Amino acid sequence: MGRARIIADLVGFSTDSGVLNFGADKEITLTHDPDDGLILKHAATADDSFPELTFQTGDTDIAVNDLLGRINFQAPDEGAGTDAILVAGAIAAISEGDFSSSANATSLIFQTGASETATTKMTLSSGGNLDVTGDITGSTLNADGDTAAGDNAAIGFTSTEGLILTGQGSTNDVTIKNDADADVIEIPTGTVNVTMAGDASIGDDLLLLSDAAVLNFGADSEIKLTHVHNTGLLLTDSGGTPTLQFHDANESISSDGGHLIFTSNGVAFDFPSADGSDGQVLKTDGSGVLSFVTASANTPSSADGQALGSASLEWSDLFLADAGTIQFGNDQDVILTHVADTGLLLSGTNVIQFNDASQNIGAPSNAILDINATDEIELNATLVDVNANLDVSGTIVGASTLSATTGTFSGVLKTDDATEATSTTDGSLQTDGGLSVVKDAVFGDDIKLLSDSAVIHFGADSDITLTHAADTSLATNGVMIATTFEPTADTAAGDNAAIGFTSAEGLILTGQGSTNDVTIKNDADADVAVIPTGTTNFGFNSGFGSASTAYGVRAWINFDGSGTISINASGGVSSLTDIANAAYQVNFATAMPDTNFAMCISTRIHGFDRTEIVARSTTSCQVGTFNVSGAGTEFDPVNVIFVR
Numbered sequence: 001m002g003r004a005r006i007i008a009d010l011v012g013f014s015t016d017s018g019v020l021n022f023g024a025d026k027e028i029t030l031t032h033d034p035d036d037g038l039i040l041k042h043a044a045t046a047d048d049s050f051p052e053l054t055f056q057t058g059d060t061d062i063a064v065n066d067l068l069g070r071i072n073f074q075a076p077d078e079g080a081g082t083d084a085i086l087v088a089g090a091i092a093a094i095s096e097g098d099f100s101s102s103a104n105a106t107s108l109i110f111q112t113g114a115s116e117t118a119t120t121k122m123t124l125s126s127g128g129n130l131d132v133t134g135d136i137t138g139s140t141l142n143a144d145g146d147t148a149a150g151d152n153a154a155i156g157f158t159s160t161e162g163l164i165l166t167g168q169g170s171t172n173d174v175t176i177k178n179d180a181d182a183d184v185i186e187i188p189t190g191t192v193n194v195t196m197a198g199d200a201s202i203g204d205d206l207l208l209l210s211d212a213a214v215l216n217f218g219a220d221s222e223i224k225l226t227h228v229h230n231t232g233l234l235l236t237d238s239g240g241t242p243t244l245q246f247h248d249a250n251e252s253i254s255s256d257g258g259h260l261i262f263t264s265n266g267v268a269f270d271f272p273s274a275d276g277s278d279g280q281v282l283k284t285d286g287s288g289v290l291s292f293v294t295a296s297a298n299t300p301s302s303a304d305g306q307a308l309g310s311a312s313l314e315w316s317d318l319f320l321a322d323a324g325t326i327q328f329g330n331d332q333d334v335i336l337t338h339v340a341d342t343g344l345l346l347s348g349t350n351v352i353q354f355n356d357a358s359q360n361i362g363a364p365s366n367a368i369l370d371i372n373a374t375d376e377i378e379l380n381a382t383l384v385d386v387n388a389n390l391d392v393s394g395t396i397v398g399a400s401t402l403s404a405t406t407g408t409f410s411g412v413l414k415t416d417d418a419t420e421a422t423s424t425t426d427g428s429l430q431t432d433g434g435l436s437v438v439k440d441a442v443f444g445d446d447i448k449l450l451s452d453s454a455v456i457h458f459g460a461d462s463d464i465t466l467t468h469a470a471d472t473s474l475a476t477n478g479v480m481i482a483t484t485f486e487p488t489a490d491t492a493a494g495d496n497a498a499i500g501f502t503s504a505e506g507l508i509l510t511g512q513g514s515t516n517d518v519t520i521k522n523d524a525d526a527d528v529a530v531i532p533t534g535t536t537n538f539g540f541n542s543g544f545g546s547a548s549t550a551y552g553v554r555a556w557i558n559f560d561g562s563g564t565i566s567i568n569a570s571g572g573v574s575s576l577t578d579i580a581n582a583a584y585q586v587n588f589a590t591a592m593p594d595t596n597f598a599m600c601i602s603t604r605i606h607g608f609d610r611t612e613i614v615a616r617s618t619t620s621c622q623v624g625t626f627n628v629s630g631a632g633t634e635f636d637p638v639n640v641i642f643v644r
Contacts, residue, residue, distance in 0.1 A: 055093070062099035068106060069093050073118075086117045096126055303330065424450065554597065554644050555588050560636040561603075561625060568637055582632030583610060583624045586640060592618040597644035599623070603635040 016034040028051060031039045042051045055069030062068070073089035089112050096105040105126040111118035123131045147156035147166035156164035167174045169189060176185040186195040208215070208227065217223040223242070226234040235242040241261075243254035250266040262269045268288045276282075276292020283293040300306030309315040320326075320338060328334040335347040346352065351362030351370075358374045371377055421427025449456070452470035464478040491500035491510035500508035511518045518531040529540040555572030559565060565578045577585040595616050599609050603625045610622040623640055627633040 062095050062104075064095055064097045066095045067092055068095065083113075083115045086113060087111075088113045088118055090118050421448070551643055554590075554592060554642050555586070556639075556641040557586055558637050558639050559584070561638045562634040562636045572642075579614075579622060580632075582626060582634050583613075583622060584638070585614075585620050585622045586642075587620045588618075588642075592642075592644055594618060594644075597621075597642050599640065599642050601625075601638065601640045603638050605633065605635065 013032060016032060018032045020030040022028040022030070027043045027049075029039075029041050029043055031041065033039050040051045040053060042049045057066075057068050059066060070090055070092035072087045074085070074087045076085050078084040090110075092109050092111070093106050094109055096107055097103065107126060108124045109120045110122040110124075111120050113119065121133050125131070141155065143155045143157040143163075145156055146158050146161075147154035147164050149166075150168065151166045152168060154164075154166045156166065158164065165174050169175070171189060172186045173189050173191075174185075174187040175183055178184050183197050186197075187193065188195065211227060211229040213227045215225040217225070222237060222239045224234075224236050224238075226236065228234050235244060237243070241254050241256050243252050245252040250263065252263045254261045254263070258273050260271045262271065269284070270289045272282075272291055277294070279295065280292040281295045282290045284290055322338060322340040324338045326336045328336075334350050337345045337347070339345050346362075349362060349364055351360035353360045358372065361369070361371050363369050415428045417428035419426060419428045424430070449468065452468065454468045456466040458464040458466075465476065467475045467477075469475060485499065487499050487501045487508075489500055490502050490505075491498035491508050493510075494512065495510045496512055498508075498510045500510065502508065509518050513519070513533055515533060516530045517533050517535075518529075519527055520529040522528050529538065531538055553571070555570075557570040557573045557576065558568040559570070559576055560568060561582065561584060565576055565584065567573070567576055570576075572589050573586055574589040575587045577587065579585050595618055597616075599621060601609070601623050605627050606625065609616075610624050613624075614622045616622070621642065623638075625633055625635050625638055
């Protein structure tokens with residue numbers, strides 16, 4: 001740090017980064033920031049250690065609008081002069097009223113200049129109110145409190161009401177405008193009404209929740225649709241006849257206050273204002289005026305002289321009394337008679353024809369009903385139930401179900417339906433009972449026995465059976481013989497006698513018995529190999545007289561122990577280590593279960609187990625070789641085997 005120079009009333013530093021220290025322990029510093037300014041710092045490192053700059057006034061009687069302090073921003077050396085050198089911005093604290101022992105209300109004012117000495121553009125009051133003379137812009141304006149009655153123009157928020165707009169004006173309390181400054185939505189002053197200048201698009205229901213609510217239509221609201229409580233809607237027209245149109249003016253319903261007027265295709269039908277007498281009908285005068293008149297009998301003036309209705313003017317329902325008839329022909333030779341509570345009766349041997357004379361239904365006698373067709377009679381139903389003998393002289397072709405008490409066919413019973421059978425109630429051939437077949441049964445796909453414990457019997461006396469055990473297996477009471485038997489899945493603990501296969505383990509034999517879990521016998525029923533119950537031992541009979549546990553060679557090695565050692569051949573050995581003269585360590589590829597294994601070594605002279613010198617382990621064993629004099633001698637080859 002350079003020296004501080006004091007020249008008259010001027011304090012200066014002759015170097016950059018000069019520091020002024022304040023306080024007995026110099027905790028407050030004011031440091032020169034080269035080419036930028038000054039840095040005020042509190043040097044202490046404890047929490048809440050920060051510098052504080054306080055503006056104080058010596059005024060002993062603060063009144064309204066007295067300044068307590070001010071920060072000015074100015075460019076006095078600006079070469080343009082005039083407005084350019086005026087105060088361009090300022091922040092000041094100004095009193096809101098007289099200070100007292102219980103009051104020091106103060107506002108912060110923010111002043112900026114445009115072509116002037118900076119003037120107040122924003123004020124933050126002691127109550128937290130922010131008054132801005134221009135626009136406020138930002139990503140969002142997030143209100144967090146309610147508005148209040150009397151607010152001129154307020155935006156608020158509550159968790160129940162959400163966004164709140166509150167205002168007061170001489171015409172409207174709230175006005176929402178578009179970008180062209182045109183009114184879009186208005187809430188007239190002192191009302192709860194909403195006025196919309198344009199169209200309203202509603203994506204869901206429109207609810208008018210008050211009884212007697214009114215929808216007004218038109219610039220002067222001459223058409224009204226009013227809710228009539230618990231009744232319906234009332235359409236009124238203050239300027240004439242209320243009319244409800246459909247499609248266009250040619251289709252409508254209207255009222256003149258005394259009559260309903262229906263307009264169809266531009267023709268107005270004026271209905272009577274009172275009911276007619278019993279049995280009377282409505283009649284038009286040809287000009288659209290309808291009145292009730294007595295209906296006259298409708299009989300032709302001569303035989304075959306009048307139609308009942310026409311191709312474009314059809315009658316609706318026809319009602320006839322019990323035993324009523326419809327009689328056809330000049331001599332009424334065909335009569336259709338109503339049989340009360342039963343049906344209709346066609347007279348004599350007459351028939352009902354379809355399409356032409358060859359297609360008909362009729363009764364040639366009181367005991368026979370004929371259905372005749374030149375080619376085919378098609379019956380479409382879920383079930384056709386024939387309660388009689390069925391005499392078929394042609395071929396029966398069934399595309400669906402054919403049901404009968406019994407059926408005997410002298411030829412082939414065939415169905416061309418290809419429906420798969422997945423249960424006892426589908427498939428193209430079904431029976432609710434058993435199926436007996438004298439000769440061979442040939443199946444082109446699967447056979448499914450759907451009941452648990454289902455049994456297939458073989459032989460005239462069913463002496464051989466194949467029985468299903470639910471979720472477990474198939475069992476036979478005889479011997480299963482096959483060219484090959486190829487399982488596809490693993491066996492499981494608890495299987496009595498199972499053959500399985502996995503891609504990793506290959507062929508798997510699993511069993512459980514009181515003496516052995518698995519026994520392999522020859523054709524003479526003699527034990528060849530066994531796995532004693534509950535063990536992982538494997539026993540076999542190879543000239544020993546009986547099958548007993550076989551103990552295999554866990555590891556073996558043939559090596560050259562002379563000079564630089566080398567392995568000639570080995571099994572179960574990972575490596576060979578040269579320990580010393582005629583001393584070697586055989587390292588196992590797979591660890592022994594314990595150190596109680598047997599070792600045998602052979603050379604041209606002698607070999608020994610070096611356990612007394614170095615303790616054997618489950619992963620290695622040391623061996624040595626010596627001559628007839630007992631001196632360590634290296635040989636080639638040296639043979640060692642390990643048995644456990």
